[in-house]
Amino acid sequence: xxxxxxxxxxxxxxxxxxxxxxxxxxxxxxxxxxxxxxxxxxxxxxxxxxxxxxxxxxxxxxxxxxxxxxxxxxxxxxxxxxxxxxxxxxxxxxxxxxxxxxxxxxxxxxxxxxxxxxxxxxxxxxxxxxxxxxxxxxxxxxxxxxxxxxxxxxxxxxxxxxxxxxxxxxxxxxxxxxxxxxxxxxxxxxxxxxxxxxxxxxxxxxxxxxxxxxxxxxxxxxxxxxxxxxxxxxxxxxxxxxxxxxxxxxxxxxxxxxxxxxxxxxxxxxxxxxxxxxxxxxxxxxxxxxxxxxxxxxxxxxxxxxxxxxxxxxxxxxxxxxxxxxxxxxxxxxxxxxxxxxxxxxxxxxxxxxxxxxxxxxxxxxxxxxxxxxxxxxxxxxxxx
Amino acid sequence: xxxxxxxxxxxxxxxxxxxxxxxxxxxxxxxxxxxxxxxxxxxxxxxxxxxxxxxxxxxxxxxxxxxxxxxxxxxxxxxxxxxxxxxxxxxxxxxxxxxxxxxxxxxxxxxxxxxxxxxxxxxxxxxxxxxxxxxxxxxxxxxxxxxxxxxxxxxxxxxxxxxxxxxxxxxxxxxxxxxxxxxxxxxxxxxxxxxxxxxxxxxxxxxxxxxxxxxxxxxxxxxxxxxxxxxxxxxxxxxxxxxxxxxxxxxxxxxxxxxxxxxxxxxxxxxxxxxxxxxxxxxxxxxxxxxxxxxxxxxxxxxxxx
Amino acid sequence: xxxxxxxxxxxxxxxxxxxxxxxxxxxxxxxxxxxxxxxxxxxxxxxxxxxxxxxxxxxxxxxxxxxxxxxxxxxxxxxxxxxxxxxxxxxxxxxxxxxxxxxxxxxxxxxxxxxxxxxxxxxxxxxxxxxxxxxxxxxxxxxxxxxxxxxxxxxxxxxxxxxxxxxxxxxxxxxxxxxxxxxxxxxxxxxxxxxxxxxxxxxxxxxxxxxxxxxxxxxxxxxxxxxxxxxxxxxxxxxxxxxxxxxxxxxxxxxxxxxxxxxxxxxxxxxxxxx
Numbered sequence: 001x002x003x004x005x006x007x008x009x010x011x012x013x014x015x016x017x018x019x020x021x022x023x024x025x026x027x028x029x030x031x032x033x034x035x036x037x038x039x040x041x042x043x044x045x046x047x048x049x050x051x052x053x054x055x056x057x058x059x060x061x062x063x064x065x066x067x068x069x070x071x072x073x074x075x076x077x078x079x080x081x082x083x084x085x086x087x088x089x090x091x092x093x094x095x096x097x098x099x100x101x102x103x104x105x106x107x108x109x110x111x112x113x114x115x116x117x118x119x120x121x122x123x124x125x126x127x128x129x130x131x132x133x134x135x136x137x138x139x140x141x142x143x144x145x146x147x148x149x150x151x152x153x154x155x156x157x158x159x160x161x162x163x164x165x166x167x168x169x170x171x172x173x174x175x176x177x178x179x180x181x182x183x184x185x186x187x188x189x190x191x192x193x194x195x196x197x198x199x200x201x202x203x204x205x206x207x208x209x210x211x212x213x214x215x216x217x218x219x220x221x222x223x224x225x226x227x228x229x230x231x232x233x234x235x236x237x238x239x240x241x242x243x244x245x246x247x248x249x250x251x252x253x254x255x256x257x258x259x260x261x262x263x264x265x266x267x268x269x270x271x272x273x274x275x276x277x278x279x280x281x282x283x284x285x286x287x288x289x290x291x292x293x294x295x296x297x298x299x300x301x302x303x304x305x306x307x308x309x310x311x312x313x314x315x316x317x318x319x320x321x322x323x324x325x326x327x328x329x330x331x332x333x334x335x336x337x338x339x340x341x342x343x344x345x346x347x348x349x350x351x352x353x354x355x356x357x358x359x360x361x362x363x364x365x366x367x368x369x370x371x372x373x374x375x376x377x378x379x380x381x382x383x384x385x
Numbered sequence: 386x387x388x389x390x391x392x393x394x395x396x397x398x399x400x401x402x403x404x405x406x407x408x409x410x411x412x413x414x415x416x417x418x419x420x421x422x423x424x425x426x427x428x429x430x431x432x433x434x435x436x437x438x439x440x441x442x443x444x445x446x447x448x449x450x451x452x453x454x455x456x457x458x459x460x461x462x463x464x465x466x467x468x469x470x471x472x473x474x475x476x477x478x479x480x481x482x483x484x485x486x487x488x489x490x491x492x493x494x495x496x497x498x499x500x501x502x503x504x505x506x507x508x509x510x511x512x513x514x515x516x517x518x519x520x521x522x523x524x525x526x527x528x529x530x531x532x533x534x535x536x537x538x539x540x541x542x543x544x545x546x547x548x549x550x551x552x553x554x555x556x557x558x559x560x561x562x563x564x565x566x567x568x569x570x571x572x573x574x575x576x577x578x579x580x581x582x583x584x585x586x587x588x589x590x591x592x593x594x595x596x597x598x599x600x601x602x603x604x605x606x607x608x609x610x611x612x613x614x615x616x617x618x619x620x621x622x623x624x625x626x627x628x629x630x631x632x633x634x635x636x637x638x639x640x641x642x643x644x645x646x647x648x649x650x651x652x653x654x655x656x657x658x659x660x661x662x663x664x665x666x667x668x669x670x671x672x673x674x675x676x677x678x679x680x681x682x683x684x685x686x687x688x689x690x691x
Numbered sequence: 692x693x694x695x696x697x698x699x700x701x702x703x704x705x706x707x708x709x710x711x712x713x714x715x716x717x718x719x720x721x722x723x724x725x726x727x728x729x730x731x732x733x734x735x736x737x738x739x740x741x742x743x744x745x746x747x748x749x750x751x752x753x754x755x756x757x758x759x760x761x762x763x764x765x766x767x768x769x770x771x772x773x774x775x776x777x778x779x780x781x782x783x784x785x786x787x788x789x790x791x792x793x794x795x796x797x798x799x800x801x802x803x804x805x806x807x808x809x810x811x812x813x814x815x816x817x818x819x820x821x822x823x824x825x826x827x828x829x830x831x832x833x834x835x836x837x838x839x840x841x842x843x844x845x846x847x848x849x850x851x852x853x854x855x856x857x858x859x860x861x862x863x864x865x866x867x868x869x870x871x872x873x874x875x876x877x878x879x880x881x882x883x884x885x886x887x888x889x890x891x892x893x894x895x896x897x898x899x900x901x902x903x904x905x906x907x908x909x910x911x912x913x914x915x916x917x918x919x920x921x922x923x924x925x926x927x928x929x930x931x932x933x934x935x936x937x938x939x940x941x942x943x944x945x946x947x948x949x950x951x952x953x954x955x956x957x958x959x960x961x962x963x964x965x966x
Binding site for chain 1: 416422478481482485487488489491492493495496497499500503504507617618621624625628632661662664665668669671672673675676679680681
């Protein structure tokens with residue numbers, strides 16, 4: 001009986017959320033977009049005040065599989081609604097791409113506490129790997145994706161020594177310097193296409209050509225639906241792995257290192273091993289999704305991987321709430337979609353964005369959805385008590 | 386390689402080094418008194434240059450043509466305004482965040498930098514394009530063979546050196562400097578000795594920001610071109626310079642600044658690849674230096690407190 | 692100097708020779724020009740509680756840090772259970788059987804009681820990526836074992852925390868954080884426990900409770916030896932078998948609490964009287 005009300009609550013809130021996203025995507029006029037934003041903001045504040053959000057949070061936590069499945073269906077339904085619309089599908093896929101990249105960064109920054117201001121560089125390393133491999137070799141594209149991830153990992157290994165040896169501000173300078181270095185390097189390197197960038201082949205997996213649209217019952221389906229679906233799969237896989245990292249001894253080790261390195265070492269922990277692990281897993285995800293991004297755009301240029309993009313990735317994590325997976329997903333949605341829809345702020349997006357991050361850091365340092373305490377096996381907790 | 390070629394690179398490297406050192410000095414001052422990294426420093430510099438440019442337009446409109454008055458007015462206006470901006474930033478953002486995680490402060494100031502950059506791009510007339518900075522300093526040059534040294538370069542270099550010596554004297558030879566050093570050593574003790582902590586912090590931020598504005602104007606006079614994004618790279622280089630020197634250390638900042646410029650010059654002049662790789666080379670060396678000396682060349686004397 | 696208390700000597704006479712578990716010889720540590728530890732010799736006997744006392748800055752915590760591998764010793768040798776452990780890295784010192792607490796209760800505040808305690812036996816947990824990420828049912832078995840072990844430990848030392856095992860530590864008062872920290876240090880069943888100012892930040896009443904618990908600890912873990920750094924002389928007098936007094940990094944006195952309390956050197960060190 002109680003559990004039925006939990007399922008109902010989850011279903012209703014995911015339904016409302018999906019409807020909101022659909023409405024947001026459909027809204028054309030600035031007035032409509034603005035009203036939707038105000039509506040969302042006001043209802044969030046009201047629900048928060050009434051304690052509904054907290055109740056929903058515990059409902060989602062107690063029926064996690066059902067909740068995740070429902071959200072997945074919601075995402076698919078959204079894609080079906082906009083199956084004919086290039087622009088909207090591209091935007092939604094971009095959100096998913098940033099989610100994967102930020103989840104990777106989250107392992108480094110949110111769990112192990114390693115600052116990485118070169119996220120876009122690792123993302124770009126994967127992208128350039130895809131450019132070279134798809135243009136010059138006939139490797140299957142799934143392999144290209146994996147190599148993209150590996151290239152990011154290898155590039156990361158170049159930094160591993162300074163990253164392990166430095167802390168705090170000094171660690172920040174290593175990654176900031178690398179971010180600027182990478183951008184300049186690809187810009188001046190003739191092999192990688194210089195400032196003009198390089199073309200990338202669209203994705204083909206087992207004969208499934210991502211760059212071809214469909215006609216279903218006389219209805220044109222955008223080819224971006226392929227990319228969206230594949231990105232959704234990648235997101236689900238990344239989500240699962242990051243969750244499992246969090247809910248294992250590995251996540252515990254990383255938390256412990258973030259909070260107190262010295263104490264961790266005093267309890268037998270090999271601090272360097274877990275830092276390397278976090279750095280490697282994170283870069284791998286960023287590289288894979290960078291390769292995917294490049295194949296989707298069909299083109300990459302140094303301007304896609306600036307220091308500013310790295311900053312956006314770090315900010316998404318802070319906005320969402322450090323270490324909070326759903327927080328990151330929410331924050332990515334806001335950061336990517338809002339400026340696209342709100343044309344009046346398009347020009348001012350970076351300005352508003354930086355102002356927003358400053359305000360959140362000042363007044364809500366835990367982000368939008370702060371990370372919940374670790375449960376290794378949700379649902380089991382009650383039994384364990 | 387002839388003497389003119391070497392000389393040209395040498396002059397260029399020294400000018401760059403002076404500019405970087407001035408920026409790095411700011412980072413080191415802020416870190417000294419408050420243990421924070423203010424990453425918006427480079428963008429304060431950029432705002433300072435645009436303020437200087439505005440002052441020039443204003444005076445130009447008033448019909449003032451004497452180059453010395455113009456130069457002095459530009460420098461005074463720019464440094465004074467940035468000192469003010471430094472105080473405002475310290476008051477609104479930095480002081481209230483005292484005790485927050487260092488990373489949050491780093492991010493807030495990174496975002497503040499973006500805010501300043503975007504504000505200039507969007508709101509300064511035609512701000513998204515590069516602008517010519519007035520070339521009003523005398524350009525007479527001394528010539529030895531095929532090497533020529535321009536008078537304006539010498540004047541800028543001497544002025545920069547004077548600012549560094551002045552700052553050094555202020556920190557090490559005056560009562561105010563003593564108070565700054567006391568705060569840097571131990572805030573609590575400094576407070577109990579009757580030092581006005583808030584005032585010292587604000588003063589340091591004003592000083593550092595004014596020095597940044599000076600470095601910016603110097604940069605403007607030397608290259609005669611400015612743009613809204615110049616602060617990002619200068620900030621990152623200044624930060625790197627302060628860090629490789631060792632944070633909180635005036636000598637370290639100066640050493641780091643000239644070292645970075647030296648690396649760039651070396652890459653541009655003597656290494657077998659195209660000079661466009663000079664930043665790549667310099668940053669790569671910075672990263673390698675960090676791996677070798679994780680707390681800078683002049684290491685912080687700190688032991689993990691347990 | 693007789694390093695055994697009377698009751699201990701009696702016990703040992705009946706059960707064999709006393710075993711010295713920790714032996715430190717001529718340990719020197721300098722910070723720049725300051726000599727923080729000066730030729731320190733120190734022995735810990737199995738099952739004993741050794742009080743390490745001295746004025747602020749006399750080198751007590753430095754000794755812990757050198758012993759546990761946070762700082763390197765400049766000279767000297769330390770052996771534990773007949774094994775050389777001088778200047779081993781911190782994780783290896785821990786693996787040899789030495790666990791510690793910290794001056795400011797360095798527990799992970801945002802993590803749960805369970806998480807904190809389970810970290811105390813990190814080397815025994817399976818750390819493989821595949822095991823943790825993909826063999827979830829095996830991981831679950833190990834996890835459930837750990838929950839059981841943590842529960843047992845808490846029932847023994849802090850029963851009221853059992854029901855709150857999955858709540859973040861930041862919600863508890865100082866004394867509970869100390870208890871959690873001690874439980875974390877005990878979770879690996881170490882042979883030597885280092886307690887660094889366990890009374891810091893606690894009220895008088897809380898300190899008294901904690902002392903009772905430490906005394907009770909001895910009856911539950913016979914082979915456990917403890918070194919305790921403390922300023923509360925009350926606490927030292929009630930629980931230690933033997934005390935070592937440090938001043939400016941040198942050992943100035945050693946003996947039972949009563950012996951050191953009546954020693955002139957010790958009084959001078961504390962009161963600052965000229966010799």
